[in-house]
Amino acid sequence: MFEDALKPLPEKxxxxxxxVHLLNRAGFGGTPSQARALADMGLNKxxxxxxxxxxxxxxxxxxxxxxxxxxxxxxxxxxETARKARLSNDEEALAAxxxxxxxxxxxxxxxxxQLQKWWIKRMIETPRPLEEKMTLFFHGxxxxxxxTIEDSFHMYxxxxxxxxxxxxxxxxxxxxxxxxxAMIKYLDNDENQKSxxxxxxxxxxxxxxxxxxxxxxxxxxxxxxxxxxTGYTFKDDTFxxxxxxxDTSAKNIMGKSGQFDGDGFLDVILARNECAEFMxxxxxxxxxxxxxxxxxxxxxxxxxxxxxxLRASKYELKPLLDAVFSSAYFYSAQNxxxxxxxxxxxxxQAVRSLRTPVRELSALASATDLMGQNVFFPPNVKGWDxxxxxxxxxxxxxxxxxxxxxxxxxxxxxxxxxxxDIPFDATHLxxxxxxxxxxxxxxxxxxxxxxxxxxxxxxxxRLKQVMAFATSRGERLDxxxxxxxxxxxxxxxxxxxx
Amino acid sequence: xxxxxxxxxxxxFMRHGVALxxxxxxxPQFIQNSALGMVAQLAGNPGGAGLPQDRILVVVxxxxxxxxxxxxxPFGMNEYYNARPTIGxxxxxxxxxxxxxVALMLDQKRGLGLNPSLKxxxxxxxxxxxxxxxxxxxxxxxxxxxxxMDIWQTANTGAKGNGWIGRYFDNTCNGTPxxxxxxxxGRTAPLALNGQVQKPISFESAELFRWLGKDLHKSLDDPxxxxxxxxILPETTQTSQAAFLMRTAxxxxxxxxxxxxxxxKPSLTxxxxxxxxxxxxxVSALIRDGMPTRVYYVSQSGYDTHGGQLGSHGRALQQVxxxxxxxxxxxxxxxxxxxxxxxxxxxxxRRVKQNASGGTDHGTxxxxxxxxxxxxxxxxxxxxxxxxxxxxxxxxxxDFRGVYANILDEWLKAPSAKILGGTFSKSSIIKA
Numbered sequence: 022m023f024e025d026a027l028k029p030l031p032e033k034x035x036x037x038x039x040x041v042h043l044l045n046r047a048g049f050g051g052t053p054s055q056a057r058a059l060a061d062m063g064l065n066k067x068x069x070x071x072x073x074x075x076x077x078x079x080x081x082x083x084x085x086x087x088x089x090x091x092x093x094x095x096x097x098x099x100x101e102t103a104r105k106a107r108l109s110n111d112e113e114a115l116a117a118x119x120x121x122x123x124x125x126x127x128x129x130x131x132x133x134x135q136l137q138k139w140w141i142k143r144m145i146e147t148p149r150p151l152e153e154k155m156t157l158f159f160h161g162x163x164x165x166x167x168x169t170i171e172d173s174f175h176m177y178x179x180x181x182x183x184x185x186x187x188x189x190x191x192x193x194x195x196x197x198x199x200x201x202x203a204m205i206k207y208l209d210n211d212e213n214q215k216s217x218x219x220x221x222x223x224x225x226x227x228x229x230x231x232x233x234x235x236x237x238x239x240x241x242x243x244x245x246x247x248x249x250x251t252g253y254t255f256k257d258d259t260f261x262x263x264x265x266x267x268d269t270s271a272k273n274i275m276g277k278s279g280q281f282d283g284d285g286f287l288d289v290i291l292a293r294n295e296c297a298e299f300m301x302x303x304x305x306x307x308x309x310x311x312x313x314x315x316x317x318x319x320x321x322x323x324x325x326x327x328x329x330x331l332r333a334s335k336y337e338l339k340p341l342l343d344a345v346f347s348s349a350y351f352y353s354a355q356n357x358x359x360x361x362x363x364x365x366x367x368x369x370q371a372v373r374s375l376r377t378p379v380r381e382l383s384a385l386a387s388a389t390d391l392m393g394q395n396v397f398f399p400p401n402v403k404g405w406d407x408x409x410x411x412x413x414x415x416x417x418x419x420x421x422x423x424x425x426x427x428x429x430x431x432x433x434x435x436x437x438x439x440x441x442d443i444p445f446d447a448t449h450l451x452x453x454x455x456x457x458x459x460x461x462x463x464x465x466x467x468x469x470x471x472x473x474x475x476x477x478x479x480x481x482x483r484l485k486q487v488m489a490f491a492t493s494r495g496e497r498l499d500x501x502x503x504x505x506x507x508x509x510x511x512x513x514x515x516x517x518x519x
Numbered sequence: 520x521x522x523x524x525x526x527x528x529x530x531x532f533m534r535h536g537v538a539l540x541x542x543x544x545x546x547p548q549f550i551q552n553s554a555l556g557m558v559a560q561l562a563g564n565p566g567g568a569g570l571p572q573d574r575i576l577v578v579v580x581x582x583x584x585x586x587x588x589x590x591x592x593p594f595g596m597n598e599y600y601n602a603r604p605t606i607g608x609x610x611x612x613x614x615x616x617x618x619x620x621v622a623l624m625l626d627q628k629r630g631l632g633l634n635p636s637l638k639x640x641x642x643x644x645x646x647x648x649x650x651x652x653x654x655x656x657x658x659x660x661x662x663x664x665x666x667x668m669d670i671w672q673t674a675n676t677g678a679k680g681n682g683w684i685g686r687y688f689d690n691t692c693n694g695t696p697x698x699x700x701x702x703x704x705g706r707t708a709p710l711a712l713n714g715q716v717q718k719p720i721s722f723e724s725a726e727l728f729r730w731l732g733k734d735l736h737k738s739l740d741d742p743x744x745x746x747x748x749x750x751i752l753p754e755t756t757q758t759s760q761a762a763f764l765m766r767t768a769x770x771x772x773x774x775x776x777x778x779x780x781x782x783x784k785p786s787l788t789x790x791x792x793x794x795x796x797x798x799x800x801x802v803s804a805l806i807r808d809g810m811p812t813r814v815y816y817v818s819q820s821g822y823d824t825h826g827g828q829l830g831s832h833g834r835a836l837q838q839v840x841x842x843x844x845x846x847x848x849x850x851x852x853x854x855x856x857x858x859x860x861x862x863x864x865x866x867x868x869r870r871v872k873q874n875a876s877g878g879t880d881h882g883t884x885x886x887x888x889x890x891x892x893x894x895x896x897x898x899x900x901x902x903x904x905x906x907x908x909x910x911x912x913x914x915x916x917x918d919f920r921g922v923y924a925n926i927l928d929e930w931l932k933a934p935s936a937k938i939l940g941g942t943f944s945k946s947s948i949i950k951a
Contacts, residue, residue, distance in 0.1 A: 112874060311760075416720075
């Protein structure tokens, strides 16, 4: 009965701006010529190119890209030295140990900053935007924060795990995440022992990662789940199952009983209908519409259809994503411009779609932090709330000003960003509108720039305002004028939508 | 719920009836602007709950772990001088070593003084406006800056969840955030202000609270203003994300005008020169302007004093002490003293024993300060023992969540148990 909700868009309805919509949502936008190429492929091939991205060659991630030794645990010898120093209250030795700890931590903070820049750069440059977009989705879904775990290499490992499973199998990823050192540390599962169970991971696993708050489980299920997860810990950079700390006794979890371990516990959860529905709902908000207020009837029907698809594919994500991006509903007017861009989306999409200079990666990292999305530092285990919570009177100015920086290289006076004088050649944005003499008609150029950037047809009032400005400055739509028009367009409230 | 949590169009409706409210979406923007400008003016006048005569909390965060033992000096305890042979601050009656000077007398009988650099705080104490809370901390102390700061900001010993001030708003605003309910002066807003519904705004300087595009060319300013002050465009669905953004854009322009004008106005008193003084000066200007803000948050760093701390610690203390005294003077000149309470904290204190580099390493409990004319001035609680230690660190006497509880219950009149997720023994700091 839900098949209808996912019915595909008629091939001929996949026009240029539908391709722009697909590029924005399934990735981080593209240039006018990329959108043209995608539109020319037709819907099926276009969706395939984005979803089945394995055919797109990508720069492999080198194994030694980040240093895994900065925060490695103390050797037995070092531990013994520290123990002795504490016992004898050897001030000097203790101070030396503290200094060494501080040195390691400060080096590790430098590495996490490198990691942030590396990821933002990858999102900007990748030929597989959906791979990075789903990695970002899972970073927000299985939120783990550097502040708590203080180990940049573990954050990197987790990031790679999300990339590997980006459009893979969600159930398989869930089985991997309970073995992920960063997650284990973040949710205290390294302290979850048979003799004193720690419920943190079991609770968040059900509440935030799979079922949704209060959906079909009780406090007793959490307690039993925690016992199933005892002994799931890590040594240095790898998962370690501590048999001695694991509770092998029988457990009752949501009506099933057995000597569940972590995997058994997860299998019980993953078999529940609530799980596919919860994930479908989250993916809907991330890709289709991050509506505020009550869910409409057709939204609900679409989410249920997504959940069915996910169950039918045994949690394989590709068939679901393919169906969503091919559906008529995804392209319907109500779902255009229906998502408030995350700070990462805003920044990366601006660079990818306008092809502005990247300026300075550390400035972009700092900007996304100022706008409320510091990657690797989610505010808590719930991740970023998204939607309207991104926007307030101060983040709105920062959003507008980051665009001024990307377009022109001008930075706010007090920011520590590097000003940049790399020129931005924006003329490519209107190349397809050039007349035989090389000129671009002002009115059609401006209308196109607004339509391309605003996710929806611009309001006549906005068009009039920008036209009045542009014509007052001369007759040619040259590079400077395009940039001025872009400065105004990106300062429009609607520009925050995609 | 105050009127301030309500979108402009509804606020206009409540105050001025249908005629004006309808303007927010349909009337040409120049008329609308003048109408809204008028309302922005009106909002500055005292009115119902949530309006300016309401109480304000200012939070001052000392980042890095302030050395409590060299802030409030237990000169009556010999162990203090044994533990700190070269960095101990001499008793008020003692002999100054080098340039540091002797402790300022706080309480002769209890043997307590203030760091000699805290002349500003001492003046507040003498005026009966300073409460010194001794030995504030929490169980199973964490010595990581990040984690301990998160514990203080979330009021959760697992360092998890939303900020405690964010939860204060969440619990009192009926599900609609209060625009400019909390303001942080700084680069990014602290976790403490982050709620489920309520999100803080933050800016480093009022000059950054505006669009920089007009610096490119002055001709851009007019169209920019038209675009961002237009409010909700006629063809836009009221409940849509676009409408929400258009409304916020208009709020941002009005907020920007107001904040920049307020901060640009000369203060009533003179201020010392320092970063923390500048932050507090901005706060005082916003209070004077009658912003609807209930909580302001400022911070100073530089307290991670692992080596050669006497000079650097003294400088940091002097800056914050002088700034707090200047802030209180400015509030008095504004006749706003009775509406403002200021709370000063750090993520942890430092070890009792000085280290081999003339500094101190990460520790546990430390004093807090609460300032204001409505504060029960004096020293609260007993100093932590310097002999009964936990791995060389002070044991706490007062859980910081009890201090929050007191401020929430007695000052902000909010249900602390609900906000903090439990009850904590409180020392009573606010005058009835």
